[in-house]
Amino acid sequence: MISINVKNHILDLNLEINEGDFVAISGKSGSGKTTLLRVLAGLDSATGDIKVGDKVFLSDTNYLKVQDRNIGFVFQDYALFNNMSVEKNLLYVNNDKILCKKLLEMTQMISYKDRKPQTLSGGQKQRVAICRALMRHPSILLLDEALSALDPQMRTNLQNILLNLHKEFKITTIMVSHDPSEIYRLTSRVIVIENGKIINDGSPKDVLLHTSGSQKFSFEGEVLEIKKVDIIFIAIVAIGQQLVEIVISTDEAKDLKVGDAVGVSTKAFNVNIKKS
Amino acid sequence: MSTLIAKIINIQNIDNLHIVKFDFFGQSLSMMSLELTDNIQIGTKIILKTKATSIAIAKDFSGELSYSNKLSSKIVAIQNGKLLTTIRLQTNDTVLESIITKDSSLRMNLQVGDDVVALIKANEISIQEVIS
Numbered sequence: 103m104i105s106i107n108v109k110n111h112i113l114d115l116n117l118e119i120n121e122g123d124f125v126a127i128s129g130k131s132g133s134g135k136t137t138l139l140r141v142l143a144g145l146d147s148a149t150g151d152i153k154v155g156d157k158v159f160l161s162d163t164n165y166l167k168v169q170d171r172n173i174g175f176v177f178q179d180y181a182l183f184n185n186m187s188v189e190k191n192l193l194y195v196n197n198d199k200i201l202c203k204k205l206l207e208m209t210q211m212i213s214y215k216d217r218k219p220q221t222l223s224g225g226q227k228q229r230v231a232i233c234r235a236l237m238r239h240p241s242i243l244l245l246d247e248a249l250s251a252l253d254p255q256m257r258t259n260l261q262n263i264l265l266n267l268h269k270e271f272k273i274t275t276i277m278v279s280h281d282p283s284e285i286y287r288l289t290s291r292v293i294v295i296e297n298g299k300i301i302n303d304g305s306p307k308d309v310l311l312h313t314s315g316s317q318k319f320s321f322e323g324e325v326l327e328i329k330k331v332d333i334i335f336i337a338i339v340a341i342g343q344q345l346v347e348i349v350i351s352t353d354e355a356k357d358l359k360v361g362d363a364v365g366v367s368t369k370a371f372n373v374n375i376k377k378s
Numbered sequence: 379m380s381t382l383i384a385k386i387i388n389i390q391n392i393d394n395l396h397i398v399k400f401d402f403f404g405q406s407l408s409m410m411s412l413e414l415t416d417n418i419q420i421g422t423k424i425i426l427k428t429k430a431t432s433i434a435i436a437k438d439f440s441g442e443l444s445y446s447n448k449l450s451s452k453i454v455a456i457q458n459g460k461l462l463t464t465i466r467l468q469t470n471d472t473v474l475e476s477i478i479t480k481d482s483s484l485r486m487n488l489q490v491g492d493d494v495v496a497l498i499k500a501n502e503i504s505i506q507e508v509i510s
Contacts, residue, residue, distance in 0.1 A: 316409070316411045316414065316415075316418075316504045316505040318412055332460050333457055333458070333477075334459075334477060349429075351431075351464065351477060353379070353475060369410075369501055371410055372502070
């Protein structure tokens with residue numbers, strides 16, 4: 103069990119995470135997600151208690167140094183040693199050639215082991231960074247938007263790799279992410295933080311599924327235009343990057359004006375789906 | 379959007395698939411739904427909603443229909459456009475709005491004062507709000 107009960111200039115929260123779990127931390131920017139990871143790693147200060155198993159990371163009398171916490175940390179930028187080969191980057195952390203080979207194989211990077219990081223793509227560099235974080239058999243793996251800079255296809259690839267690594271090594275993994283599909287695919291629990299406090303905590307489906315009453319297909323949008331056609335009206339609504347048209351009756355049109363923020367929803371039964 | 383207030387009288391489910399039955403002035407209504415929130419239980423009063431375009435109309439009809447929701451109504455207003463017609467239907471204390479093609483309206487010779495049945499499929503009804 104990992105128990106975190108900390109306070110600082112941003113955070114004020116109390117949290118328990120089971121060992122071996124894959125957990126997502128979500129929330130708006132500035133909410134304290136990264137600060138939480140940094141406090142856990144010992145990179146930011148806080149008061150309170152942090153216990154990982156029987157190891158006390160933080161208490162009134164104790165402050166375990168960063169290097170003694172044995173935490174693997176992967177950021178959005180790769181922070182690799184550019185003058186060392188891929189293999190040396192890993193062995194520098196821990197000279198365990200068997201583990202190094204296993205990790206490079208699992209991440210499909212074995213054929214790149216002699217390459218220097220600057221000759222690799224973003225996705226390849228991030229795979230090396232993940233391998234390096236795992237070289238020391240960390241008790242916790244922290245991923246701070248580690249996949250955010252990658253294109254969607256590479257992201258999916260790295261998500262599969264992370265899932266396989268998690269299955270193999272069963273390392274407690276805490277991932278900061280904004281991406282609902284990533285959270286749903288990888289994690290069993292999502293903790294939503296706002297202003298340093300936990301505002302939601304549950305399974306990804308319960309937390310992320312956007313519903314409106316009994317309607318499961320639900321989005322937030324903005325009315326851009328309302329056009330009258332015959333005796334009905336058509337509202338043009340912006341949802342994210344998309345524009346959609348919604349047929350509304352005269353009565354509905356009375357309550358709507360251009361610029362209104364609206365919820366757009368329908369039942370899960372009434373939506374068509376087709377392979378693109 | 380048309381709304382009406384009804385009371386939950388029965389909930390059946392298999393996993394997260396539910397059929398919820400409501401009482402509306404002695405008329406029974408049904409809704410298909412996936413997950414229900416915890417506050418939706420037998421005895422709960424709720425506001426149901428449906429789109430005006432999801433309400434069909436039957437007049438002088440005999441025979442069986444698969445529509446789970448059949449509400450005896452009276453036409454209280456008709457507004458004709460060039461292609462479409464909006465029909466206001468009074469059922470007990472509630473006025474529902476139905477949008478159908480003008481062709482259908484003319485073919486059925488729908489008139490204000492006609493007694494008709496409003497038809498809504500169970501998947502076209504949803505809960506807008508829990509009242510109590």
